[in-house]
Structures are given as C-alpha cells and as structure tokens.
Amino acid sequence: MKTRITELLGIEYPVVQGAMARIADGGLAGAVSEAGGLGIIACGGARPEWIRDQVARARALTSKPIGMNVMLMDPRADEVAELVVELGVEVVTTGAGSPANYMKAWKEAGVKVVPVVASSALAARMERLGADAVVAEGTEAGGHIGELTTMALIPAVCEKVSIPVIGAGGIVDGRGMLAAFALGAEGVQCGTRFLTVEECGVHEAWKEKVLAAKDSDTIVTGRGTGHPVRGLKNKFARECRK
Ligand SMILES: Cc1cc2nc3c(=O)[nH]c(=O)nc-3n(C[C@H](O)[C@H](O)[C@H](O)COP(=O)(O)O)c2cc1C
Structure with missing residues (x-):
C-alpha cells in the first residue's frame, strides 16, 4: 500500500506504533518496523543509557526505519533530542508541545519530524516550522489526550495543512483505519x-483487561492538573479522579 506516509517514512504499511512511555521499547519497535510498519521507541522519562540500548535492540531486529519519541515535557528533552541525531534514527515524533528548539538540528541531520497535535492550529504551526507530517490525535486515545474527537480533528487538520496527516485515537483495526483515510488521513498511529x-x-x-474492555471502560484522570490522561477504569483511576 502506497500513501505519502509510506513514501515519506520508507515503510510498507501506513501504520505507526505510537510511543508509549515506559512501555514501547526496542523489542516492540523493532518487531513493528520489521513487519512493515513504523516502530517508535518511547523516550519519555527514560535514561539515556536505556535509550541507547533500546535503539541497538531495535536495530538488531530490523534494518528498516525506526523512530524515537521525545516527550517535550520531559526534563531530559534536550538530551533526548540530541540522542535522536547521534543515534541516527530515521523518524522522530514529539508529544506535549512544540519541538521548535530542535527542528533545525533534526532537519539538518535528515530526520523526518512528525509532531503529535490535538488541534488544527497547532498542526499549521508545525507545518510552518518545517514538520514533515503530523499525527492528529483525538481524545479517544490512551495516555495524554486533547479535547477534540478523532472524527472532528482529522478533517480539520487535513483542511489546514498540506503535509500528510496520520490519524490517531481509538483506531484498532481495518475499519478504524478506513474511517481515518475517509477523513483524509494517509496513515494511522495506534497505541x-x-x-x-x-x-x-x-x-x-493488563493485556487481558484491555482486550476485555467495553466502550465505557476507560476514564480520564488529571483534568484538574491540565494534563488529562485516558486509562482503564479501575479503583486506582477512580481515586485519582477525585
Ligand atoms: C500507555 C500509553 C502511553 C503513551 N505514551 C506516549 C508517549 O510517551 N508519547 C507520546 O507521544 N504518545 C504517547 N501515547 C499516545 C500513543 O502514542 C498514541 O498516539 C495513542 O495511543 C493513540 O490512541 P489509541 O491508544 O487509541 O491507539 C501513549 C499511549 C498509551 C496508551
């Protein structure tokens, strides 16, 4: 399957494995890339030694492109941004803000830059900064979320930018992928x-709980902190929401 995303990222299928902090390691990312998608190593909260090891682990599993994710809220974001260049990964995705400070270095190194955005305004800003594509992530997503739904966000972003758009948030199978493509996306990111x-x-x-979950089994915590997060509804999450 060919789209602007497969061409840009050098992958066979327009499917990106989203970064998941403290979860998406080199084993997962390497397997996804080897299977023809794009695997992303989540670097949020990770030590530089761990990141180096995981990039080496993914490289041992595949010779295809891999990516790293920089969580911009991470106190070590500057250091991780330098590692992106030093370790020579093909793609970087960014979460929680604007990667403006790192854009020049990444572009000069030939890294494809794909920020995750939750609004069409931020998508347009990223395009002006020189982003190669954006991930438009709706509030259905697991982890940190924005407010707009995937259904509303993808077409809004596609209308606002001319770079290719990867849809994310609640996409788990071919039906969701088809829907995202109908809305204008040229790839999907699944977490x-x-x-x-x-x-x-x-x-x-955890895997069993996720697989058994019904539509109403997730909960959003942290709205009061300004950093809402969607996870499985359980006793701990309910306590966190109080
Ligand atoms: C447990 C978990 C952790 C996540 N951590 C990150 C992260 O560190 N950086 C990031 O940019 N996105 C993170 N995400 C978002 C995913 O990369 C992806 O965009 C999202 O999961 C897509 O929605 P879905 O879960 O409905 O597939 C996380 C998602 C989950 C479920």
Missing part, C-alpha cells in the same frame, strides 16, 4: 492496540 501484542512487555493481566 492501545499494540499494548496487547506478544512483543509488548506489559503484564498479561
């Missing part, structure tokens, strides 16, 4: 779906 795969190192009990 939660990849939590459940064999190559993902989270506990089996």
Whole structure:
C-alpha cells in the first residue's frame, strides 16, 4: 500500500506504533518496523543509557526505519533530542508541545519530524516550522489526550495543512483505519492496540483487561492538573479522579 506516509517514512504499511512511555521499547519497535510498519521507541522519562540500548535492540531486529519519541515535557528533552541525531534514527515524533528548539538540528541531520497535535492550529504551526507530517490525535486515545474527537480533528487538520496527516485515537483495526483515510488521513498511529501484542512487555493481566474492555471502560484522570490522561477504569483511576 502506497500513501505519502509510506513514501515519506520508507515503510510498507501506513501504520505507526505510537510511543508509549515506559512501555514501547526496542523489542516492540523493532518487531513493528520489521513487519512493515513504523516502530517508535518511547523516550519519555527514560535514561539515556536505556535509550541507547533500546535503539541497538531495535536495530538488531530490523534494518528498516525506526523512530524515537521525545516527550517535550520531559526534563531530559534536550538530551533526548540530541540522542535522536547521534543515534541516527530515521523518524522522530514529539508529544506535549512544540519541538521548535530542535527542528533545525533534526532537519539538518535528515530526520523526518512528525509532531503529535490535538488541534488544527497547532498542526499549521508545525507545518510552518518545517514538520514533515503530523499525527492528529483525538481524545479517544490512551495516555495524554486533547479535547477534540478523532472524527472532528482529522478533517480539520487535513483542511489546514498540506503535509500528510496520520490519524490517531481509538483506531484498532481495518475499519478504524478506513474511517481515518475517509477523513483524509494517509496513515494511522495506534497505541492501545499494540499494548496487547506478544512483543509488548506489559503484564498479561493488563493485556487481558484491555482486550476485555467495553466502550465505557476507560476514564480520564488529571483534568484538574491540565494534563488529562485516558486509562482503564479501575479503583486506582477512580481515586485519582477525585
Ligand atoms: C500507555 C500509553 C502511553 C503513551 N505514551 C506516549 C508517549 O510517551 N508519547 C507520546 O507521544 N504518545 C504517547 N501515547 C499516545 C500513543 O502514542 C498514541 O498516539 C495513542 O495511543 C493513540 O490512541 P489509541 O491508544 O487509541 O491507539 C501513549 C499511549 C498509551 C496508551
């Protein structure tokens, strides 16, 4: 399958495995890339030694492109941004803000820069900064979320920018991918779906809970802090929401 995303990222299928902090390691990313998608190593909260090891681990699994994700809220973001260049990954995705400070260095190094955005205004800003593509992530997503739904966000972003758009948020299968493409996306990024795969190192009990979850089984915590996060509804999450 060919889209501007497969061409840009040098992948076979327009499917990106979203970064998941403390979860998406080199084993998962390498397996996804080797299978023809794009695997992303999540660097949020990670030590530089761990990042180096995980990039080496992914490289041992595949010779195809891999990516790193820089969480811009991370106190070590500057250091991780330098590692992106030093380790020579092909793609960088960014979460939680604007990667303006790193754009020049990344572009000069030939890294494809793909910021995650939650509004069409931010998407347009990223395009002006020189981003190669954006991930338009709706509020259905697991992890940190924005307010707009995937259904509303993807067409709004596609109308605002001319760079290719990757849709994310609640996409787990071919139906969701088709819907995202109908709205103008040329690729999809999935996070939660990849939590459940064999190559993902989270506990089996978590995978089973995700697989058994119904539509109403997630909850958003942290709205009061300005950093809302969607996760599975359980006793701990309910306590956090109080
Ligand atoms: C447990 C978890 C952790 C996540 N951590 C990150 C992260 O560190 N950086 C980031 O940019 N996105 C992060 N995300 C978002 C994913 O990369 C992806 O965009 C999102 O999961 C897509 O929505 P979906 O979960 O409905 O597939 C995380 C998602 C989950 C579920």
